[in-house]
Amino acid sequence: MLRVSGLQTFYGDMQALHGVTLEVREGEVVSIIGSNGAGKTTTLMTISGVLRPRRGQIEFDGRRIDSLKPAEIVEAGLGHVPEGRQLFPSMTLEENLTMGACTRRARAARTQTLERVYHLFPRLRERRHQVAGTLSGGEQQMVAIGRGLMSCPRLLMLDEPSLGLSPMLVTAIFDIIQEINRGGATILLVEQNVFRALKLSHRGYILENGQIVAEGSSQQLLRDPQVRTAYLGL
Amino acid sequence: MALYVQAIVNGFLVGGVYSLMALGLSLIFGVMRVINFAHGDMMVWGMYLSYWLFVTAGVDPYLSILVTGSAIFLLGAAVQKGLVNRILDAPHEMQILLMLGVALVLENLALMVWGPDPRRVSTTYALSTFWLGPIVFDLPKVATFGLALALALGLYLFLKKTDLGRMIRAASDNQIGALLVGTDILKVFTLAFGIGAACVGAAGSLMTPFLPFSPSTGLFFTITSFNIVIIGGMGSFLGAFVGGLLVGVSESLGAVILVPSLKEIVSFILLVLILLFRPQGLLGGSR
Numbered sequence: 235m236l237r238v239s240g241l242q243t244f245y246g247d248m249q250a251l252h253g254v255t256l257e258v259r260e261g262e263v264v265s266i267i268g269s270n271g272a273g274k275t276t277t278l279m280t281i282s283g284v285l286r287p288r289r290g291q292i293e294f295d296g297r298r299i300d301s302l303k304p305a306e307i308v309e310a311g312l313g314h315v316p317e318g319r320q321l322f323p324s325m326t327l328e329e330n331l332t333m334g335a336c337t338r339r340a341r342a343a344r345t346q347t348l349e350r351v352y353h354l355f356p357r358l359r360e361r362r363h364q365v366a367g368t369l370s371g372g373e374q375q376m377v378a379i380g381r382g383l384m385s386c387p388r389l390l391m392l393d394e395p396s397l398g399l400s401p402m403l404v405t406a407i408f409d410i411i412q413e414i415n416r417g418g419a420t421i422l423l424v425e426q427n428v429f430r431a432l433k434l435s436h437r438g439y440i441l442e443n444g445q446i447v448a449e450g451s452s453q454q455l456l457r458d459p460q461v462r463t464a465y466l467g468l
Numbered sequence: 469m470a471l472y473v474q475a476i477v478n479g480f481l482v483g484g485v486y487s488l489m490a491l492g493l494s495l496i497f498g499v500m501r502v503i504n505f506a507h508g509d510m511m512v513w514g515m516y517l518s519y520w521l522f523v524t525a526g527v528d529p530y531l532s533i534l535v536t537g538s539a540i541f542l543l544g545a546a547v548q549k550g551l552v553n554r555i556l557d558a559p560h561e562m563q564i565l566l567m568l569g570v571a572l573v574l575e576n577l578a579l580m581v582w583g584p585d586p587r588r589v590s591t592t593y594a595l596s597t598f599w600l601g602p603i604v605f606d607l608p609k610v611a612t613f614g615l616a617l618a619l620a621l622g623l624y625l626f627l628k629k630t631d632l633g634r635m636i637r638a639a640s641d642n643q644i645g646a647l648l649v650g651t652d653i654l655k656v657f658t659l660a661f662g663i664g665a666a667c668v669g670a671a672g673s674l675m676t677p678f679l680p681f682s683p684s685t686g687l688f689f690t691i692t693s694f695n696i697v698i699i700g701g702m703g704s705f706l707g708a709f710v711g712g713l714l715v716g717v718s719e720s721l722g723a724v725i726l727v728p729s730l731k732e733i734v735s736f737i738l739l740v741l742i743l744l745f746r747p748q749g750l751l752g753g754s755r
Binding site for chain 1: 631634635637638641642644645646647648649650651652
């Protein structure tokens, strides 16, 4: 469904990605794991078209998307829940969600999708008129995921969705991600919570210094001695 | 005493159109983080357009805001699309130089076309007044205030209630977020600059019934708008609105307390005080 090959992205003269190659198949949950600064966020930002790759290809449903604008990529069915949530703090919760459905395809289904999001996160319905900047961290993360869903994505990329949340909320967020996947959306997950991410996903990629250094099924990676010492602290 | 009340009333009435002008600057700054140094000059072009329509076709300036608003909208959108969009990633000084350049071009174009002499739109009602108790109201100032208020309200409702308005607010709140949900950010920028410019263009037309103007009027209004936006709070809608009224009243009081040629001094004292004690502006949030 998503095929990334030889992706090289630069910040000015500094090279952040040194040829990232990965694949996500329809219906899968795939994790990208790596330490801080490994290039996980850069990879997602390049796939969404916010950053431009200098070399390499990105294919979505067999169609090149690496020269499209972010809006066209969202329209194609690729949603992104960014690191740090990137909400609109002065707008209400519901306005934030509504903004998630601003491409043509998503706008048509806006009312139903909004209902679906509120069904998934009942707490958001109660706070729909609250200004997003005043919500708690967990609620903001739910809004960010909800906003991502509002674009009716067939593939949803989530960047560190559990960052800064209490253990109870982390469990809730991972449950929701599983539910979204069962609902038919393919998931590409970037996480620092390596154990839980791999437990949830079918396959995983290990990213180090802008390169994929290992890949495999989640069980394989969880058994891999190097992964265990480097990322699981076992 | 009546003199001061009169000054406050006059200042308040003029302040309404100052608010509209500053709302335009605030919108442009809030969304693009670009300071429109050509703001006053865009306004002057609105004024000349109204003047021209009045002299050649007898169109009342209160009616010609439709034309001037649209024309200055196009001018603003063209500046954003053709110039500012090209240097979004350049350092901030570049935007300042660019906008100062646009201001120079607009001012000198006005000088070439209209000459340096002040013009005025002499309507039949220019000197009409009515009394409420001991206070005299200039009819054109009251009409201008009412229309400026209506346009500001219209802008508010547009930003609050429409999809396009929400996109503009979202882009102003968080650009990365706006990009990722799939807003066409360059289009939103073009639209936002156009609307900001339309505000100041219409504000210009609204002032022509009581204010003579020349090509050099622009600079004064650029500075006044900037002053208002800083007093009210950068990027705050309500701030620009309240700031406009406040600066209108303080200029008018300044003219009475001091001498008319020193009227701006009061609003600049206000600016200094705000910068000292509340640098985020009266209604500005912490950014």
